[in-house]
Amino acid sequence: MKIRIRSRKYMPFVFLSPFLILFALFYIAPLIYGFYLSLFHKYGLRPSTFVGMENYVKAFTDNGFLSSILTMGEFFLIQGSIMIFLALLFALYIDNEKNHFRGFFRLVYYIPFAIPTVISGILWGFMYSKSLSPFQSIFGLVGLHPNFLASNSLFWSILNIVTWEWVGYNMIIIYSGLQSIPRELYESARMDGARNFDIIKYIKLPLIVPSLVLAVVFTVIGTFQIFNEPYVLQSMTYVSIHFTPNLYIYTTAFSYGNFNFAAAMAIVLALVTFAVSMIFMRFAGFKEE
């Protein structure tokens, strides 16, 4: 890379130092400390004892933890597919200059992203609850009385909340990819007799693969971290603490006071997230720059 500014050697670090100092304190140090914690065990009031990898062995054999990861894996496959598919359709629609109300749809679909996920959780939780739900009367018309907060429908109810929150965000990522495609490509394709569908299939889709990969990787990261929605719903219905890894980790640390085991699970979760993201990026043949 070409040298842009010829100054004293320390200058770049003057500009970097505020970030690097905070990064070291609130990213690197906690990660190292978390790893350190994960190697110990504390029995009651006695001092911590070094147990090596014991907490990790425990994590990999803890049915609750494994089930939370599997649940989120399943959630990712189902919710991720639905969400990315919808986001892609919406993005293709708002990208086409001939379509009507593009600006309106872009704003309306994106606006749930602006709402705190806790608030979305409370809102949907109220709308799911029997006594407040606008859906009960709608479903009642066809003789159905669904209980959205029952344990067998909770997965789908949370799936709906998460989709509502994040479709627009993913739409914008994909839309940005579409917007960066030179318009001349479409013109010349049209002159060669290509129809809209051909343009989507042969020009748009191949060129937005990086945006799609980005959207999927963000979805992987986001899904394995789901916490707020099930946490909020806990006050309205029974939600298993094994529903998501973060819910279990949080409960282990702050309700059971077992920070060591929680730290180990948090690190395993980080590794799982990293591995799934990497596998996906490899799979999509994605390279940085």
Place this chain on the structure above:
Amino acid sequence: MDTKKNLYSPSTIIILALMFVASVYFLLPFFWIIVASTKSDSQLFSTNPLWFTSPFNFLNNVQTVSSYDNSILWRWFLNSIIYAGSVSAGTTLISAMAGFAFSKYDFKGKNTIFYIILGTIMVPTTALVLPIYLLMHGLNLINTYWAVILPSLVNPFTVYLMRIFWMKEFPNELIDAAHVDGASDFAIFFRIGLPLVRGGLATVALFSFVGTWNNFFLPLVVISKSNLYPLTLGLQVWTSITTTSVGRGAPPYGAITMGILISIIPLILAFILLRKYWQSGLSSGAVKG
């Protein structure tokens, strides 16, 4: 001609209709909360959830929420502004400086440092927040504004965004010219650079403001004094008290629905008024992807 044909074709109309159906889905919770905020608690449970009813209790609910528990909701509102405002200002400056260093200087280990920072986007918040809680505890910073603000200032994503903005908006020839004129690196950054990347600054400021306003997990862990709660945490606590308790002293639903409305109005306004920025911001992020 083509446009006219598209306007009237049946498929165009069907697609447009589906887009409007999707809009109803995305807007429904907003509509529901607006309707709910105009009802007294008894109206909330006895009238059509999707339509207004008389008497109109909007102002009563404003009064209820404003006076409940010594006007604590407005205190939470102020807290949210303090958290989000200071994090937004700090993050924007820190990220602008770091992005400047990464895009305009060459130094040893530049790429390694940059990719380490980028890689930490994948670290789940629990892996950071658990140790941060213990660190803050050790520093006696639990239940202070600092406990939320300091960790939130570190944002790998905004550094990444600012680097792109510096590369795109600040031509390297300008640096050479400024050097010839004898400008210092700081003058280049502050006087020539910052005005040129103001679009990036606005984007980063908006994203970190919204991100901090919406944050729940960190305050949940490091704040337990109710007068330091941000809105998200306060409203979640109110909701869980009201939905789980049958006894007296729980906040009325009117306070919660109005509180939710108050908590989301600034964000919706910000997103509508500043849509130019989040659109440009996300596109520059995704194009490079």
